[in-house]
Structure formats: structure tokens, C-alpha cells
Amino acid sequence: MPLRTPDVSIAGLGVTEQGKVFGKNAVGFAVEAVARALEDAGLEGKDLDGLLVNPGLTWGPASAMASFAVQQAMGVRDLRLTAAMNLGGATAGAMIMQAALAIEAGLATTVACVFSDAPLAPPKRDGSGGSASSSAYSQAGDLPAAYGQYGVNALYALVTQRHMHRFGTTQDHLGAIAVAQRAFARGNPLAQLRDTPLSLEDYHASRWVVEPFHLLDCCLVSNGGVAVIVTSAERARDLRRPPVRLLGMGQGHPGGDPLETLSSGAGLASRTAFAMAGLTLEDIAFCELYDCYTFTVLVTLEDYGFCEKGEGGPFVADGRTGPGGSLPVNTGGGQLSSYYMWGMTPVSEAILQLRGEGGARQLERLGPCLVSGNGGILSTHSCLILDQEP
Amino acid sequence: MSERVAVAKPLPRITPELEPFFAAARNHELVVQRCRSCGQLRFPAREVCPKCWSTEREWTPVSGRGEVFSFYWMHQKYHPAFADELPYAVVVVQLEEGPRMATNVLGCSHDELRIGMPVEVTFEERSPEITLPQFRPAAR
Numbered sequence: 001m002p003l004r005t006p007d008v009s010i011a012g013l014g015v016t017e018q019g020k021v022f023g024k025n026a027v028g029f030a031v032e033a034v035a036r037a038l039e040d041a042g043l044e045g046k047d048l049d050g051l052l053v054n055p056g057l058t059w060g061p062a063s064a065m066a067s068f069a070v071q072q073a074m075g076v077r078d079l080r081l082t083a084a085m086n087l088g089g090a091t092a093g094a095m096i097m098q099a100a101l102a103i104e105a106g107l108a109t110t111v112a113c114v115f116s117d118a119p120l121a122p123p124k125r126d127g128s129g130g131s132a133s134s135s136a137y138s139q140a141g142d143l144p145a146a147y148g149q150y151g152v153n154a155l156y157a158l159v160t161q162r163h164m165h166r167f168g169t170t171q172d173h174l175g176a177i178a179v180a181q182r183a184f185a186r187g188n189p190l191a192q193l194r195d196t197p198l199s200l201e202d203y204h205a206s207r208w209v210v211e212p213f214h215l216l217d218c219c220l221v222s223n224g225g226v227a228v229i230v231t232s233a234e235r236a237r238d239l240r241r242p243p244v245r246l247l248g249m250g251q252g253h254p255g256g257d258p259l260e261t262l263s264s265g266a267g268l269a270s271r272t273a274f275a276m277a278g279l280t281l282e283d284i285a286f287c288e289l290y291d292c293y294t295f296t297v298l299v300t301l302e303d304y305g306f307c308e309k310g311e312g313g314p315f316v317a318d319g320r321t322g323p324g325g326s327l328p329v330n331t332g333g334g335q336l337s338s339y340y341m342w343g344m345t346p347v348s349e350a351i352l353q354l355r356g357e358g359g360a361r362q363l364e365r366l367g368p369c370l371v372s373g374n375g376g377i378l379s380t381h382s383c384l385i386l387d388q389e390p
Numbered sequence: 391m392s393e394r395v396a397v398a399k400p401l402p403r404i405t406p407e408l409e410p411f412f413a414a415a416r417n418h419e420l421v422v423q424r425c426r427s428c429g430q431l432r433f434p435a436r437e438v439c440p441k442c443w444s445t446e447r448e449w450t451p452v453s454g455r456g457e458v459f460s461f462y463w464m465h466q467k468y469h470p471a472f473a474d475e476l477p478y479a480v481v482v483v484q485l486e487e488g489p490r491m492a493t494n495v496l497g498c499s500h501d502e503l504r505i506g507m508p509v510e511v512t513f514e515e516r517s518p519e520i521t522l523p524q525f526r527p528a529a530r
Binding site for chain 2: 207209
């Protein structure tokens with residue numbers, strides 16, 4: 001079968017307050033994000049006939065029926081499409097693909113896709129408090145824990161160490177990504193770290209978490225939710241906001257051992273997406289790349305083919321991906337500096353840029369945007385190519 | 391050769407799947423899983439062979455020789471029993487026979503530890519039931 005682009009657009013975006021925001025659980029943030037996305041599009045709850053939900057870590061047992069939980073919480077009736085979906089950080093892209101396919105097939109007309117999570121606990125009276133996310137990854141009783149192996153940071157650190165050994169990637173290279181993204185975050189009112197400038201020296205001075213990762217190699221932790229409304233391109237043109245058109249999409253899930261491949265599924269996913277869009281890498285104006293770690297950005301740039309495999313370090317070292325660079329990447333600060341909403345972070349920033357709502361960080365040169373999602377340890381990958389309405 | 395550790399570090403559960411692994415370790419022998427259908431060696435333990443999908447499996451001794459394939463230095467406290475050792479290294483050892491295991495390399499400083507470093511198995515008695523295979527630097 002030849003690839004065919006579904007005739008759909010993203011017509012609404014809802015982003016809740018992000019970061020240390022309390023008073024709602026994950027379902028509550030999901031409801032607020034969907035409500036904001038509907039309002040953004042000029043739609044109401046009764047206009048929805050599809051709801052896809054990516055439950056974050058703190059949904060717990062509610063994960064399995066997450067879309068029903070949100071439907072009931074919103075009092076929405078007669079949906080024709082729902083699902084809880086989870087392929088980690090690739091889910092946001094995969095939900096938008098699912099929505100596009102359903103709309104193209106006539107199964108639904110207006111689909112909300114939402115991610116939410118609430119891993120941060122409110123501060124206690126004694127001033128302590130913090131994140132529940134580390135415990136969510138720990139598995140007491142497993143063999144690795146007996147050796148002191150805890151958390152997902154460690155698993156990415158192993159891959160990064162291999163990449164450094166094999167290709168000569170350096171701490172300066174990783175730091176260049178953190179610095180470039182922070183420079184963008186300074187212009188993003190929603191960014192959790194917008195008020196803190198970052199130099200390469202500051203990066204090196206930040207504490208080690210899991211060496212070779214400094215604290216500033218690792219994404220933030222955020223409470224909040226992000227939702228988008230996907231509908232037909234024709235209908236989107238009549239709604240409140242400038243539509244963001246879906247030009248291409250693809251997934252790639254490589255399997256095998258990332259310590260050996262040192263690669264994500266970006267290559268496989270993007271071959272499908274570019275073929276569908278009828279575009280090439282040279283057509284891409286900017287990128288919003290999944291950045292659980294600085295290293296994830298570096299490896300994704302390699303795997304999309306912006307540089308040779310192993311050359312990601314030198315590629316980012318000269319500020320090319322930062323403000324004013326030839327290939328802007330993560331123009332709102334990404335998950336390293338703005339907010340950690342899994343794959344919805346890059347999706348949300350792509351939409352804001354393509355609608356011209358980037359404020360102080362707005363890119364002058366727009367055009368097709370490459371949006372990635374990445375889950376597990378380079379295990380799952382989604383790729384979207386988005387652009388303004390032609 | 392064994393090193394006894396006084397701090398109460400977390401003990402792995404002896405699941406039915408891993409019972410032979412821990413029984414061998416108590417005898418200071420390192421074993422990995424082998425598919426009885428295609429002969430592929432594997433670790434960690436799995437119910438199904440990812441190569442031929444057979445569920446027929448057994449445990450087989452390996453040399454205990456290998457090299458450091460990757461590693462990290464953990465600076466963050468996740469479990470109190472490791473707090474005094476921060477930063478400590480967790481190492482993925484590539485065994486001569488093929489499988490890789492997450493482990494520690496005992497008696498190896500920050501400056502010494504590097505990818506490609508030859509290592510050999512040793513054993514750490516954590517409790518009467520649990521002896522953990524560990525690794526230490528080996529002469530080339």
C-alpha cells in the first residue's frame with residue numbers, strides 16, 4: 001500500500017500550569033488540559049467524540065482504564081473512540097497518529113489526546129517534600145537493585161558511556177545541548193527554569209547524578225497536563241486557531257540492546273514520515289525532539305541523519321541548535337528546561353511555534369517541524385512532521 | 391574468594407526462575423541460562439528464548455571471565471544501605487561466553503575503571519541464602 005497522509009490538523013492546544021503545581025491529581029490535570037484545548041479550539045465537551053489518554057507514572061491502577069476515568073470526570077457522553085495508550089515518551093506522537101487514522105477512516109471527527117502526571121508532592125511543613133518519580137522506577141527485590149542499580153537515569157547513563165567510548169562524545173557536547181535549550185527557555189513563560197541563565201561552566205559545575213550525567217543532563221519533573229485536539233483539516237480551518245497541519249508520521253521500535261546499537265528508532269520512524277510527507281531532511285526548518293536526557297537529543301539528531309552516526313557531539317558543539325542557530329532544536333527549552341510532559345512537551349512547542357505564539361522565543365523562519373517521541377531506553381519512537389496550513 | 395559486607399543491602403528475591411542461579415552462586419559458581427532448543431546463552435533469566443521462542447531452558451556454568459562493557463558512577467542515594475559508598479560504580483560486564491550482566495567491580499577506583507577492562511567473577515555473601523556474583527579486576 002502506498003503511504004497516504006491523513007487529511008487532519010491539530011486545532012487546539014491545552015497546557016495547564018506546569019511544575020510544582022498542587023491540588024490536583026493526574027486525572028484532574030488531564031481534565032483541565034482537555035478543557036483548555038477545547039476552549040483554545042473554540043469547541044465544547046459535546047463536540048468531542050474521541051479521547052486518547054497517556055497516563056503518566058502516578059496514575060497507578062487507574063492507568064488501565066485511563067480514558068474512561070477522564071470521560072467520567074468530564075461527564076462526556078457517547079464517545080466513538082477511546083483508549084489508554086502507553087509507549088512511554090513516544091505516546092504523544094502515537095496518540096496523534098491514532099487520532100489521525102480514526103478521523104481519516106470516519107470513526108471519529110474530533111479527538112482529544114492528553115498526557116498528565118502528578119509525581120511531585122506538595123512541600124511538607126518542615127520544608128521537605130519532593131518527587132515520587134524515583135521510587136516509581138525502583139524495583140526492590142530485583143537482582144539489579146542488589147547491585148545498587150536504581151532508576152532510569154542509570155540505564156541511559158550506561159548507553160551514554162558506551163557512546164562516549166565508541167565515538168568520542170564528550171561532556172562538553174552534552175553540555176552544549178543543555179545550554180542551547182536553556183537559552184530558548186529564557187523566552188518561554190511556561191518554562192520552569194526560565195529565570196536561570198546557564199553557561200557551559202554552570203553545566204559542568206552542576207552536581208553529578210549518575211556520572212556521566214550531571215543534574216543538568218536530566219529532564220525536569222513536572223505536575224501538569226497537556227492536551228491537543230485533532231480534527232479534519234477542513235473542519236480545523238473553521239475553528240478559532242490557526243490549524244497545524246500533519247504532513248507525515250511514522251513509528252520505529254528497534255528492539256535489541258541499546259548498549260549495542262547506540263541508536264533510537266528515529267531512523268525507521270522518520271523514513272516512513274518523510275516518505276508520507278514527500279519531504280527530505282533539508283526541508284526541515286526546526287526540530288522539537290524528545291529530551292529525557294541531553295544524550296537523547298544527540299542520538300536522535302544522529303538517527304534522523306542530520307549528521308553521521310557518532311557525530312552528534314561535534315554537530316551540536318557550536319551552538320547550531322540554539323537561538324540563532326541553523327537548526328533550532330527544542331525552542332521552548334524542552335524537558336530539560338521547560339516542563340516534563342513526556343512526548344507532549346515537544347508536540348506543544350511545535351504547535352506554539354507554528355501558530356506564531358512563541359513570544360520572545362518565536363522563530364523567524366518557520367517551515368516543516370520534525371517532532372520526536374522516545375520511550376523506554378531508546379525502545380520506542382514516534383515521528384511527526386507538522387507545518388502551518390499551506 | 392569472598393567478601394562479606396556488614397551493611398544490610400537489599401536482598402534479591404529467590405524466585406523459582408532464579409533458584410538455580412542462587413544455588414550455584416552459593417557454591418561460588420557463575421551460571422547463565424541456556425536455551426535447550428537452540429543453545430543460545432542468555433542473562434538475565436527469561437522464560438522464552440528470544441531467538442527461537444522455545445521455553446525449554448537450563449542453567450550452565452560459564453568461565454566468569456569478561457570485560458567491562460559499560461558503567462556509571464551512582465552519586466544519588468536511592469537505598470540507605472548504599473549511602474556510605476557514594477559514588478559507587480554499577481558495571482555491565484560482557485562475559486566471554488556472550489551474555490552481559492549488571493554487577494559491581496569490587497576494589498576498583500574511579501580512575502581505574504574503564505570500558506574494556508578485563509574482569510573475573512568473585513562472590514559476595516550477603517546472607518545465608520544469598521551469595522551474589524561480583525567481579526574484580528583481572529590480569530589480562
